[in-house]
Amino acid sequence: MGSSSKKKRKRKKEEAKKKKRKEKKEKKRKSPREEEKDDELRWWRDDPTKNPTRDDYESGRILRDALDMESLSNGEEETSSDVRYRFMYENLERNGGMRWSDQEENYNWRDCDPCCDSEDELPYEPEEQEQEQEGKVSRGQKDDDKKEEDAQRAGASKKKKKRWRDVVERVRKETRGEKLCLIVVDVQNDFMRPSGALHVPKAEEIIEDVNCLVDVMTEAKDVVVFTQDYHCPKHASFASEHEGKKPFETSEDGNTLWPDHCVQGTEGAEFHDAIRVPSSAKILRKGMRKAVDSYSAFFENDRKTPTGLDQYVNGVNKALTLTGRSKMHACIIVGVAFDYCVRFTAEDARLYFERVVVLENATRAVGLGDSREAAREALQSRGVEISYG
Ligand code: VGL
Ligand code: ZN
Secondary structure (H helix, E strand, C coil): CHHHHHHHHHHHHHHHHHHHHHHHHHHHCCCHHHHHHHHHHHHHHHCCCCCCCHHHHHHCHHHHHHCCCHHHCCCCCCCHHHHHHHHHHHHHHHHCCCCCCCCCCCCCHHHHCCCCCCHHHCCCCHHHHHHHHHHHHHHHHHCCHHHHHHHHHHHHHHHHHHHHHHHHHHHHHHCCCCCCEEEEECCEHHHHCCCCCCCCCCHHHHHHHHHHHHHHHHHCCCEEEEEEECECCCCCCEHHHCCCCCCCCECCCCCECECCCCECCCHHHCECCCCCCCCCCEEEEECCCCCCCCCCCCECCCCCCECCHHHHHHHHHHHHHHCCCCCCCEEEEEEECHHHHHHHHHHHHCCCCCEEEEEEEEEECCCCCCHHHHHHHHHHHCCCEEECC
8 A cells, every 4th residue: 555655745746847847948939029039030131132142242242331332333244343432433533542430530549448548658758768768778878888879779669660650640640630540561480580481581680670660650559450361382473383384473373383382280370479469469361262362452363352351350349349449441561472461451451441651661572573563553652551660
């Protein structure tokens, strides 16, 4: 008797547990509202106007929408690179620059975002820094010659830094004191070292200038981007992949062929040791796709595959605007090579920045044929400023 009633109780308990589990499961199932939401998403996914096709991208419709330039459109048959160039030209002609919504015309970004945490760290006190320098030299004289030499070198580099700071601050002043963007192009061993696979003549001379600029702009909390040419082995831009072709000749389809360079994982692809890459910098790798080269930091050489830098710039701008600051309107570009990656990066940068300034003495050119002059002309015609620091 006792044991059967025990069994009964046990069974009842188990049934109750089962019921509870079932109820829990049912609760887990989607609520009517959630199912409705799912339906909405299904509808969104199936709606051809909301779900862009490959053709939408290639025809430039997506880009046009993204750039909010419907009014400039005059036909769906344009390719996205046509659209981009027309966008650039029309804006340059009509407005003498890009069109941006400027609610915060006189907004000074530094008013609400000091570039240093403490007052005495402010990098905008050039006179005080000179005085400090003089002090150091006199102490060096008292000690020994070596110290004096060190101090002199430090003095020269401080002067250099001041010179570059003046350039940066002039650009900042002319763009209402906003946050700026610095793009340092491809300062990697293969381009910078005389022993590098694709040494750009005299590239090593720009190291100190690039470091000064990076320091100045990092201290001012500007946005600093380093690009890194980062090819897979057997990349289509390598002459070695084209039978009978030598480096610096052109391929069957008219592309310049290069020695094997900046191969992923090799020392040649690393940034030059003497270049200071701050931890806060954005590193943007490009040229990873085997079949397509990427000179520009914004779009690959097919002129329609974005590298992601456009999204980064847009994201920073969105964050700035959401926090009540003005977005970036000016971009400074340095690095190598002036006639290739710097040139195409600067041309494309005009899509995102009202002002693009290439500081030519912090760049060096490969110099194939008239590539340097061609680059200068192309930059000038696209409204890129070539300046010196
Ligand atoms: C570059 C040629 C090939 C450059 C990169 O950084 O300018 N040039 N790959
Ligand atoms: Zn390359």
